[in-house]
Amino acid sequence: MKHSVLTRSLLWVYAGLVAFVLIAPTAVVIPLSFTDKASLNFPPAGWSLRWYENFFQDPAWMSAFGNSVLVAVVVAALATAVGTAASVGLQKWTRRRAAKSLQALLLAPIVVPAIILAIGVYAIFLQAQMLGTFAGFVLAHTVLAVPFVVVSVTAALAGFDQRLATAAASLGANRWTTFLKVTLPGILPGVVSGALFAFVTSFDEVVLSIFIKSPYLETLPVKMYASVTRDTDPTIAAAATMIMLLTTVIIAVGLLSMRRRKNV
């Protein structure tokens, strides 16, 4: 069905409006980070790079940034391994109803409010003496990241032709070889996008992290939260802009590489 010019232009205006509402609050941060004043004023009166300079020269900011990247990389690896294994297992499980229930359980961290999860994790970590530890951050973030891997790998497996795995078996490949050489290359786009989501989930996680941080180990979002409540220093805008840039680049690269694979 062809729409009239009027309908089409109205549709564009509406879409533009929605996009603006979605993006504007985030985009405001970008000019804020280039202000020359020591306060968060919008729009900024003058321009400078001093807050970026401050970010890269302050060891507290840099260590928080380093922690975030390191935790996110390990979480991405761990969550991808666990989530992929879980998806494959769930798909092969012949008792479908049990598999469905278990999958719902695996996806629960997406639905359960982060604050509730945070309290639970805090109580356990307090006993296990894992508060403010690297392993603690990795474990807590992995719980949040696994559902994203499960969702994207399950979707990839649904589109994967299982007959290829059967063929591999007939050609003499055991299950492990079949998975590595046939199934994994087939579902790779889903695994990669799962890994990217896992990275981003960990990288900008703040609620859980506030509960389990310590003065010795905190991640970038935690440091930002502390900064905005204490001293409203525009360094936080610089940090936010860079987080935004990093996550946007990662997701864009992921989406683009997936589209390329699909077009092969």
Added chain:
Amino acid sequence: MSSQLAGAGTRIDIQNVTKRYAKSVAVDDVSLTVEPGEFITLLGPSGSGKTTTLNLVAGFTDLTSGSIEIDGQRVDNVPAHKRGLGVVFQHYALFPHMTVAENIAFPLQQRRTPKAEQKTLIEDALRTVGLSGYGDRYPRQLSGGQQQRVAFARAMVFSPRALLMDEPLGALDKNLREKLQLEIKRIHQEVGRTFVFVTHDQEEALILSDRIAIFNNGRIEQVGTSAELYERPASLFVARFMGESTVFRAPVEAAGPDWSMDFHGTRLRGPAAGQVPGRGALVLRPEQLRVAPRAGDAPGGAVKVPVKVVQNIYLGSGHKYELRLPDGSTGIVRTPLAESNGLRPGDDAVVYWSDRDGVLLEDSDLVSTT
């Protein structure tokens, strides 16, 4: 051309195999012995259990009861990847992320064949299927027929004990199918291995097979050469599935070798039947029947039944008649051109045959009209 892929055939023994699912029985007490080097076809309509039987042999499905032996060695508890059988699937199942050569190398890598030897074997396999020089292409760059040839090469390159094929030509168009049928037959003669082929196309089965096993409702109805199945069908189902036939059904009287039945006022006789059933179905092939305008035109000793002509089709080599029998069912007659008789649709006529022809079978379906 002598191929490196040539080898001795393997014997496959399927004994009393049953596969039961929660609500249905897919394979019901099937026994079949495939002789070494034989080309056997499992033929039947969809859902008859032929593919399930193949999957049981390949190890893709676990059997409920019975046993499967390959060269006297029990394999039904051996996982698929250790059975050493080559399988060709209807949908090719080539690995899309590997080149043709990598696909064919896959089974060799699993067997840790030395690299140099792999290369020779891959080239030999590609030559056998007529695709020399295609090694560097990806499956998506090939046509359906070429992909299926690669699938053949991949399934044969590791010298499997037997080659199992599940409707390998089902996804191809008619011309290509006929070409590949001849090629499969040539490859079978060349490599001399045991081939088990699944199809629902009886013509394909006739072209390819040494023997055919006819499946129906999870059971084997009959196993035999195509001539045996055509000339001496063991059941009405087999008679119908293997080519055209005309069926006269009526209660059998005077049981014994000198059986007879009363078909709408005509006494039918025929060759002695093994087990004379209560309700009979006398099956005659189109070339065993003749048709004439009047009863007087038929030879004296012939069995004669009055019919109405529905169609008279000129085929060049002869005529094919479609007739309406007194019970409303359809009869089919093929006659040589020399016997043209000018019958037209709507004419009354007489169909007749020698009482030495025909096979008396049990009428298994009482309501059907063909």
